[in-house]
Amino acid sequence: MSQYRTFTAADAVEYAQRFGGLRDASSLVTAEEIGDGNLNLVFKIFDRDGISRVVVKQALPWVRCVGESWPLTLERARLEAETLTEHYRHCPQHTVKVLHYDAELAVMVMEDLSSYRIWRGELVQGRHYPQATRQLGEYLAQTLFHTSDFYLHPHEKKARVIRFTNPEMCEITEDLFFTDPYEDHPRNDYPAQLEAEVVELRNDERLRNEVAGLKHRFFSHAEAHLHGDIHSGSVFVADGSLKAIDAEFGYFGPVGFDVGTALGNLLLNYCALPGLLATREAADGREQRLQDIRTLWLTFAERFQALAAEKSRDRTLAWPDYTATWLKKVFADSIGYCGSELIRRTVGMAHVADLETIQDEAMRIECIRHAISLGKTLIVAAPHIDNIDTLIARIRQNG
Known part of the structure; x- marks a missing residue:
């Protein structure tokens, strides 16, 4: 060997x-x-x-x-x-x-995926792939349903949780998402002009309480086999096609984490577009991102519910109203994890090209400020947003 x-x-x-x-x-x-x-x-x-x-x-x-x-x-x-x-x-x-x-x-x-392009790069360039969010919603529904308690026998599910325990990579997520941005940590990296906003994150008791809940659920809710890092840089797109890659953070965790990470990266692009495109194109692009968010959530939720109705193996979980009830909890989790993605990509160590490639420094700082503000708003409001229309309205209100 x-x-x-x-x-x-x-x-x-x-x-x-x-x-x-x-x-x-x-x-x-x-x-x-x-x-x-x-x-x-x-x-x-x-x-x-x-x-x-x-x-x-x-x-x-x-x-x-x-x-x-x-x-x-x-x-x-x-x-x-x-x-x-x-x-x-x-x-x-x-x-x-x-x-x-x-x-x-x-x-x-x-x-080889040479005929594809990294989705983040295409979003930065203002290129829209009409099928992408629907296909990503399908990917999330299929992979998360078929690795969840709705589908797997309890013995098999528990064995898989053990096999896919991923403590080192999970610790990176736990620190970079839920700890570092809310402390004065040497790994944090953000413009000095935003120091006041970052200090507010550390001192906001309501926000810190919600972040603690998100981290605790990431620790303890082994709901399905997650990709664990499903951002727009881990997705390749082509005309009519989409492929997920880069799953080294895969483990059994809360379903809302994968969905929320995907939503969060669409919103990072939403926040960055005024610095990437001309005024009219940026406005149109932001409207498209909001529709993408709608399509992603609705596709995921509708397909998961259809799979549960057709293929759930546990008689109790197959109760007709339960999946819809559970998806409401997933939706709230998704909004919270979406907000944490916005903050960790702006305050923390790992940044995104959407914001980093903005050439005008003053505009870049304003776009980052918007992402921080929106992330904070979504984390705190997540338990009170009960449908996709309310979410989109809240995003609009934040600017």
Whole structure:
């Protein structure tokens, strides 16, 4: 058995030749390292004609942007590969396909998505994919329903919760979402002009109480097998198609976390558009984001409810009115987690291109200020917003 080593481009080519599933493996000749994240090496593997055919991804044993002082378990590579494989079982049309996985090398080979574009980049450019939010809602409904208590036998569900326990990656989420932004923490990173707004976050007792509840539910509500990081940078889009990638944060947690993270990234773009596009285009784009939010939630809720009516295996949970009651709780959770995504992406360590690529510094700060304000509003108001129209009205009221 081979021992772990960090791949070079040549290693990635050789590995893809062995495990890429191509009939003519020798046609794979070059690799390009394309990873722009903090946790992994990612190589596109090209054939003799310069066409990208497969992707090789290897987990690094530390956080890339920090270095060896922040070590990470390589077990996350297994969790990612198995999460994507499980999600592919239930929603192959919207999940990247894993072709091969090696636990010792913490490496996997995946289908190539070169004909797709990263959704966040397209949103930043003002490009709209009409099908994307409906397809993302379908992905969330299929993957979260089929890994929940509605569908799985209790014995199988409990065994999977154990298998997909992901303490190190969950700790990153727990800290970056729910702790760091509300403390004077060295990992936080925000414009000095916003110090007053950030101090308000730390001192708002009602907000801190709601954030504590969100974190507690993230700790303890093992409702379904989450993607765990389903933001617009973890989604690829093409005309008529969408694929989820990057699931190393996968674990069993509250359904509203995945839904809320997806909603939050649409709202980050909503807040950023005045700094990215001309006035008329920005206004139109913001209206589209609000409709995208509506479509995403309604698709998820309607499809989950339909799946529950058709396929729930537990006789008690199959009671006709229960799914609708439970989805109201999920909706409130989703709004809270949506708000926490807005704050952690502005005050915390991990930022987004939507805001970071705004060229006018004064406008960028105003867009970040809006995101912080909206995030705070949604976290506090979440228990009192009972439908999607009320949510959209509250977003409009915030500016």
